[in-house]
Amino acid sequence: MTRPYSEDIRELALKRADAGETVRSIAAALQISPSCVTKWKNLRRETGGLSPGKIGGHKK
Known part of the structure; x- marks a missing residue:
């Protein structure tokens, strides 16, 4: 998986x-x-930040 x-x-x-x-x-x-x-521009407009989202799913 990429970072x-x-x-x-x-x-x-x-x-x-x-x-x-x-x-x-x-x-x-x-x-x-x-x-x-483009996605980073939209992210900044919507959230005001640039931090990446969480990677990976739920672990039981």
């Missing part, structure tokens, strides 16, 4: 987005998918 991207990368991507850079150019520069940038 979530660090908060440093998330913050860097959103700083570039706030500066007016396009999602695709941010993704290409940071070598991530454009959907990651």
Whole structure:
């Protein structure tokens, strides 16, 4: 299973987005998918934070 991207990368991507850079150019520069940038923008708008969600399911 893969790990979530660090908060440093998330913050860097959103700083570039706030500066007016396009999602695709941010993704290409940071070598991530454009959907990651879009999801992080939505996450920040909805929750105000960038921390990744919990990974894994319920353990009995």
